[in-house]
Every structure is written in structure tokens, then in C-alpha cells.
Amino acid sequence: MLSRWLAAAIVALPIVAAAQVPIEQDAPQGRLRDRYRAPQNSQKLSDNIRKLSGDDAEERLQAVRGLGEINEPKAIEYLVAAANDPDMRIRIKAIDTLGQIKAKEATPLLVQQLFMRDTDLGTKQRVLVCLGKIGDTSATTPIMDLLARDVDPALRGNAIFALGDIGDPRAIPALETIARDGDPQLRGLATDAIRKIRERPAPSVVPPALAIDRRDGGNAPRPQ
Numbered sequence: 001m002l003s004r005w006l007a008a009a010i011v012a013l014p015i016v017a018a019a020q021v022p023i024e025q026d027a028p029q030g031r032l033r034d035r036y037r038a039p040q041n042s043q044k045l046s047d048n049i050r051k052l053s054g055d056d057a058e059e060r061l062q063a064v065r066g067l068g069e070i071n072e073p074k075a076i077e078y079l080v081a082a083a084n085d086p087d088m089r090i091r092i093k094a095i096d097t098l099g100q101i102k103a104k105e106a107t108p109l110l111v112q113q114l115f116m117r118d119t120d121l122g123t124k125q126r127v128l129v130c131l132g133k134i135g136d137t138s139a140t141t142p143i144m145d146l147l148a149r150d151v152d153p154a155l156r157g158n159a160i161f162a163l164g165d166i167g168d169p170r171a172i173p174a175l176e177t178i179a180r181d182g183d184p185q186l187r188g189l190a191t192d193a194i195r196k197i198r199e200r201p202a203p204s205v206v207p208p209a210l211a212i213d214r215r216d217g218g219n220a221p222r223p224q
Contacts, residue, residue, distance in 0.1 A: 041070055041071075041072060044069075045070055045072060045074060047066070048062075048063040048066040048070070048075075048078075049063070049067075049078060050063075052064065052067070052078060052082060057087065057089060057090070061089060061090065064079065064082055064090060064097055067079050067082075068100060073105075076098075076101075079094050079098055079106070080094075080098070080103070080105065082094035083095045083106065083109060083110065084109065084113070088120075088122075092122075092123065092126055095123070095126045095127055095130045096126065096129075096130065098110070098130055098134070099129060099131075099132075099133035099134060102133060102134050102135065104136045106130075107131065107138055107139050110127045110131055110134075110139075111139055111142045114128070114142065114143075114146055115142075115146070121154075124155055125158045128158040128159055128162040129158060129162065131143065131166070132161060132166060133165065136166070137168040137170075139162075139166060140163065140168040141170070143163055143166075144163070144174045147159050147160070147163075147174060147178070148174075153183060153185065153186065157185075157186055157189055160175065160178065160186060160190050160193050161189060161193065163193050163197075164189075164192060164193030164194075167196065167200040168197070171197065172198075175190045175193050175194050176190075178190040179191045
């Protein structure tokens with residue numbers, strides 16, 4: 001009886017081992033993918049930086065698009081620089097790309113562009129759209145300052161829309177003033193922006209102890 005059980009176990013062992021192989025190999029394969037992805041990104045980054053530094057406008061536009069596809073801080077640095085490019089086509093494309101990838105690192109430069117005298121109206125409008133997409137609340141106060149100035153009505157409309165997209169409740173009092181006493185053409189935009197801010201889901205609150213636990217990988221000392 002024992003010899004018969006041993007024979008069955010020996011036959012079944014290769015089948016079990018074969019079934020387990022893909023599971024054991026899955027993690028190394030993932031590490032291999034990550035290992036080979038880094039050099040590819042590095043090469044793509046270098047190629048796009050070289051194109052962006054050239055004179056061919058089409059290649060430079062392609063470079064901006066390519067940089068937007070690379071999830072690396074260095075790529076964002078070059079996009080931020082391109083957002084101030086003398087060529088309007090490059091400048092606008094870089095600004096739009098920064099908005100699409102929600103690059104908060106670009107917020108200070110974009111805000112600065114809003115208040116520069118030599119920034120044209122079209123660029124300022126694209127900057128406001130970009131800031132709305134990024135959603136960085138540090139842009140709220142500068143945009144409200146812009147609204148308080150005597151600027152082009154179309155630009156004020158973009159500013160109101162951006163505040164609605166950012167969703168910072170600090171903007172509500174200024175928007176309420178516009179919705180009540182402002183330009184009739186902007187009242188509706190202000191009302192919509194207020195609604196968007198109020199309907200925005202509240203950010204999830206993580207208890208401090210849990211936040212520390214997550215940051216330390218669960219190894220933080222617990223209160224006794």
C-alpha cells in the first residue's frame with residue numbers, strides 16, 4: 001500500500017512543480033521589464049532633448065510631445081523651459097502638455113507668465129487653462145489677483161473657469177462677488193465655477209498614525 005502511494009506521489013510531483021513555475025517566474029520578469037525600460041526612457045529623453053535644441057520647428061514640436069510621454073523629472077524640466085520658448089507654437093504646445101500631465105512643478109513659472117507684460121493674451125489664456133488642469137491650489141491666490149485687475153474680459157473668463165477646475169474653496173468669496181455684481185457675461189461662469197467647487201469631493205483624510213505607518217512600511221513604533 002505504501003509503495004503504491006509513493007509511486008502516485010512521484011508521478012504527481014512534476015505536474016505540481018510545472019504548475020508553479022509561471023508564478024515563481026512572474027516577479028523576476030517584472031523586474032527585468034523595469035530594468036530594460038530605464039535605458040529606453042533614457043535614450044528617448046536624450047533624443048527628444050536633442051530635437052528640442054535644434055532649428056527644425058516640426059522636430060521641436062515632436063520633441064515636446066515625446067517629452068510629455070516620459071515620466072521623469074528631467075523631461076518636465078525641459079517642458080517647463082519650452083513653455084517660455086520664443087516660438088509661439090513651441091510655447092503653446094509645451095504649456096498644453098504640462099496641463100495634460102498635470103505637472104505641478106510648472107505652476108510657479110506659469111503663474112509668473114500671467115503677470116509678465118510681454119506675455120501675449122493667447123499665451124495667458126492657455127496658461128490659465130493649463131493651471132486649471134494641473135489643479136495646484138497654490139495658483140488660486142495669483143489667479144484671484146488677476147481677476148481683481150482690469151484685464152481683458154475673455155482672460156477673466158478663463159481665470160474664472162480655471163478657479164472652478166482647481167476647486168479651491170478659498171476662491172468662492174471672489175467668485176460670489178462676480179456672480180452677484182460682476183460683468184453680466186461673466187456671472188454665469190462664476191456661478192458654474194462655484195457649483196463645481198462645492199460639488200468637488202472632499203479629499204480623503206488619512207489619520208496621522210496611519211500616514212506614518214504607510215510611510216515607514218508598517219515598521220513604525222506603535223503607542224503602548
